[in-house]
Amino acid sequence: MEKEDNKSSRRNFLKLGALGSVALAGTAVVSTISCDDKEKTGKKVKVLTADGKLIEVDSSHVDHHASNDNFSKEEIRQGVEGKKFIRVIDLAKCANERKCIEGCQKAHNILAPIEYIKVKKMQDSELTSPYWFPTMCYHCDNPPCTKVCPVDATYKRSDGIVAMDYDRCIGCKFCMAACPYSARTFNFGRPEQLKFTEEHKNDTSDPNHCTTPFAQEGTVAKCDFCTDRSSKGLLPACVVECPNGAILHGDELEDVVTNGEDTFRLKKLLQDRGAYREFEELGTKPRVYYLPPVARNFPFEDATEAHNTKE
Amino acid sequence: MSEEKNIPESTKYETFTQEEYMIMKDDLLRPIEKIGKAGKIWIAFLTAVFLAGVVAYYLQESRGKYVTTGLRDYTMWGIYISNFLFLVALSLSSVFMSAILKLTNFEWYRPLSRIADVISLSSITMAGICIMISMGRPDRLHHLFIYGRIQSPIVWDIIVVATYFVTCVLVLFIALIPSLSTCKNHLKNLPKWQLKMYDILSFGWHGTAEQWKILKKTVLILTVLLIPLGIALRTVSAWLFSTTLRPEWDSTNFGAYFVSGSALLTVAVMIIAISSFRKLYHLEKYLTEMHFDKLGQAMVLMGLIYAYFNINEYLVPAYKMSGLHANHLLDLFVGNNAFFYWSVVFFGILVPSVLPMFKKMRKPLPLTIIALAVLIAGWFKFYLIVIPGLSHPLLPIQDVPASWKHYTPSLIEMTIVAATIAGTMLITTLFSRFFPIISVWEVAEGKLEGKEEIINYK
Numbered sequence: 001m002e003k004e005d006n007k008s009s010r011r012n013f014l015k016l017g018a019l020g021s022v023a024l025a026g027t028a029v030v031s032t033i034s035c036d037d038k039e040k041t042g043k044k045v046k047v048l049t050a051d052g053k054l055i056e057v058d059s060s061h062v063d064h065h066a067s068n069d070n071f072s073k074e075e076i077r078q079g080v081e082g083k084k085f086i087r088v089i090d091l092a093k094c095a096n097e098r099k100c101i102e103g104c105q106k107a108h109n110i111l112a113p114i115e116y117i118k119v120k121k122m123q124d125s126e127l128t129s130p131y132w133f134p135t136m137c138y139h140c141d142n143p144p145c146t147k148v149c150p151v152d153a154t155y156k157r158s159d160g161i162v163a164m165d166y167d168r169c170i171g172c173k174f175c176m177a178a179c180p181y182s183a184r185t186f187n188f189g190r191p192e193q194l195k196f197t198e199e200h201k202n203d204t205s206d207p208n209h210c211t212t213p214f215a216q217e218g219t220v221a222k223c224d225f226c227t228d229r230s231s232k233g234l235l236p237a238c239v240v241e242c243p244n245g246a247i248l249h250g251d252e253l254e255d256v257v258t259n260g261e262d263t264f265r266l267k268k269l270l271q272d273r274g275a276y277r278e279f280e281e282l283g284t285k286p287r288v289y290y291l292p293p294v295a296r297n298f299p300f301e302d303a304t305e306a307h308n309t310k311e
Numbered sequence: 312m313s314e315e316k317n318i319p320e321s322t323k324y325e326t327f328t329q330e331e332y333m334i335m336k337d338d339l340l341r342p343i344e345k346i347g348k349a350g351k352i353w354i355a356f357l358t359a360v361f362l363a364g365v366v367a368y369y370l371q372e373s374r375g376k377y378v379t380t381g382l383r384d385y386t387m388w389g390i391y392i393s394n395f396l397f398l399v400a401l402s403l404s405s406v407f408m409s410a411i412l413k414l415t416n417f418e419w420y421r422p423l424s425r426i427a428d429v430i431s432l433s434s435i436t437m438a439g440i441c442i443m444i445s446m447g448r449p450d451r452l453h454h455l456f457i458y459g460r461i462q463s464p465i466v467w468d469i470i471v472v473a474t475y476f477v478t479c480v481l482v483l484f485i486a487l488i489p490s491l492s493t494c495k496n497h498l499k500n501l502p503k504w505q506l507k508m509y510d511i512l513s514f515g516w517h518g519t520a521e522q523w524k525i526l527k528k529t530v531l532i533l534t535v536l537l538i539p540l541g542i543a544l545r546t547v548s549a550w551l552f553s554t555t556l557r558p559e560w561d562s563t564n565f566g567a568y569f570v571s572g573s574a575l576l577t578v579a580v581m582i583i584a585i586s587s588f589r590k591l592y593h594l595e596k597y598l599t600e601m602h603f604d605k606l607g608q609a610m611v612l613m614g615l616i617y618a619y620f621n622i623n624e625y626l627v628p629a630y631k632m633s634g635l636h637a638n639h640l641l642d643l644f645v646g647n648n649a650f651f652y653w654s655v656v657f658f659g660i661l662v663p664s665v666l667p668m669f670k671k672m673r674k675p676l677p678l679t680i681i682a683l684a685v686l687i688a689g690w691f692k693f694y695l696i697v698i699p700g701l702s703h704p705l706l707p708i709q710d711v712p713a714s715w716k717h718y719t720p721s722l723i724e725m726t727i728v729a730a731t732i733a734g735t736m737l738i739t740t741l742f743s744r745f746f747p748i749i750s751v752w753e754v755a756e757g758k759l760e761g762k763e764e765i766i767n768y769k
Contacts, residue, residue: 150465151458171447189375218447
């Protein structure tokens with residue numbers, strides 16, 4: 001029964017995302033709805049209000065800022081209004097198929113061996129069973145990286161994303177030293193990578209392509225939660241690519257996460273499944289939660305070969 | 312102007328007599344007038360190494376760091392930062408060797424203070440260059456001024472390095488003014504520009520009572536300033552590491568640990584420096600066996616203090632063997648880096664804190680050999696702090712190319728590091744070729760005050 005509910009809300013989520021409107025920014029709609037000065041376009045769009053009702057309003061009432069690709073530098077630093085991106089990873093569902101990594105690399109024009117997402121084999125004790133553990137930038141609420149950055153090139157946005165300003169980064173790599181999750185990578189100017197980025201920077205043939213810029217030579221790069229896709233209501237590339245639905249992405253304020261197939265109430269999911277965050281004791285307050293690898297969908301199979309060993 | 316010329320000869324060198332000065336100036340100014348063949352070859356060698364480093368840096372920046380360096384995502388700082396820490400350690404020389412001794416009236420410091428100041432200045436200069444070399448985008452250095460944030464330890468470091476550099480320049484230069492005047496008056500067989508330089512730099516120094524008073528007061532103030540500044544410099548460079556969440560660096564002990572290590576290295580570098588200058592410039596009369604004796608004693612003290620902080624730094628977490636530290640500590644104690652680690656402990660801590668306890672070991676030659684071992688071990692100590700610290704992150708390194716797992720510095724990196732060390736020596740050597748490396752007036756002043764042991768120590 002619950003599954004049904006999830007299905008329907010997921011459908012709405014996707015439909016609204018496809019409409020390309022700011023369906024999820026309910027508050028913005030409510031505030032504009034009361035003022036009638038705007039000229040009506042006659043075109044109706046579906047929006048979701050704060051209390052969860054799906055309503056049709058004239059498109060003139062909808063503020064289109066979130067779907068606008070041409071953000072100013074200042075707006076990019078602000079983040080998407082009224083959002084708090086969050087992620088839940090269901091370790092029971094990860095089979096290390098590496099599709100998230102490949103999708104991410106394609107979406108961001110990065111080549112192996114650079115990976116924004118890494119899947120690690122973890123075993124907490126000899127007596128417990130090993131499991132696959134996807135790691136990425138956790139977009140911490142108390143990020144050690146932004147504290148140490150000397151030029152504010154990495155910063156925390158209002159929507160929870162720890163972002164990079166590649167035009168500002170001086171390449172001191174202090175953020176990399178400070179990150180306990182080794183989530184950051186550096187563009188050392190590998191010739192193949194530079195060439196690849198140059199060739200593919202305007203490549204929009206990939207439906208998951210991220211228009212967020214790729215790190216310039218000599219600057220630090222990292223997972224950005226596919227900011228531009230999220231702000232348009234699309235799911236990040238890794239979430240779309242994961243064949244097992246292990247990565248759930250969503251909005252904390254709206255209390256919802258989805259893997260594109262199932263949609264969950266965030267709090268209920270975290271509470272019911274005993275979610276935890278990595279290295280809670282460090283006090284970084286990551287925005288990525290893990291669901292323990294219990295009742296697994298797949299038996300653990302050791303990778304017979306290392307995948308990412310080519311220089 | 313005419314007024315200055317009328318100053319009677321007797322007031323010019325009020326702290327020491329003309330006669331005594333005449334004896335010393337020959338000895339101390341000789342290296343400036345005559346550069347031997349060996350001296351020229353030495354300078355040419357250092358210049359060649361330094362230029363090789365410039366070429367290597369050009370290659371590094373033009374060909375991409377992935378190809379030219381061994382740096383990868385995990386070990387992204389590498390030997391540039393180890394070297395930076397080492398050079399910062401050396402730049403503490405001035406503070407420990409001259410400031411503290413000066414303030415506590417240890418008269419034997421007098422011939423050493425300028426050597427210490429020069430080493431400080433040259434190594435802090437090269438340390439600053441080291442940071443820029445390790446930067447990914449040196450072309451954006453100005454961003455530090457446009458967007459700089461005081462929250463970042465890097466900004467603290469830049470502020471303190473810059474302040475320390477300026478203070479070093481001032482303390483060196485102001486104490487140099489009477490010597491410049493000496494050079495101007497007594498060096499003759501030199502190119503015109505050099506004499507002109509002495510003339511300009513001596514800023515109309517005539518050695519009046521008033522000028523001496525101002526000079527001594529300024530030097531004293533700067534000396535007092537240098538101590539906290541030097542400790543801040545060292546501590547902030549330790550904080551670059553200990554403000555991160557990495558277990559290898561996450562230590563409240565780090566600042567003091569670095570300061571104590573630097574004090575030891577400072578003694579070692581001073582021993583090597585005075586030993587070289589003594590031999591090459593024939594300054595045995597001024598840099599006596601007493602200096603080696605005293606420095607040897609200082610080495611034992613500093614070695615023991617450093618050993619104490621090492622116990623705090625390694626044995627205390629080793630006792631607990633908490634999950635986070637275990638990886639790193641086991642690697643150092645019994646793992647891949649064990650041989651390396653224990654040799655550094657042996658030569659860098661045990662040797663300096665035990666051997667110079669014996670009087671025989673405090674003679675120039677054995678002490679210089681010990682100091683050399685300490686200095687080399689000191690460099691590798693910083694290697695062991697930075698590189699294994701980076702290669703044991705909290706989450707395991709998996710599924711990456713081999714070069715990402717094990718850091719091996721490339722030839723280009725090693726050339727650049729060698730060049731910065733050569734640069735330090737080059738600045739020191741060149742300085743000693745243009746200016747008296749032993750402060751004539753400070754030694755003369757000491758002698759006049761009845762401190763005969765400076766020259767006649769047996």
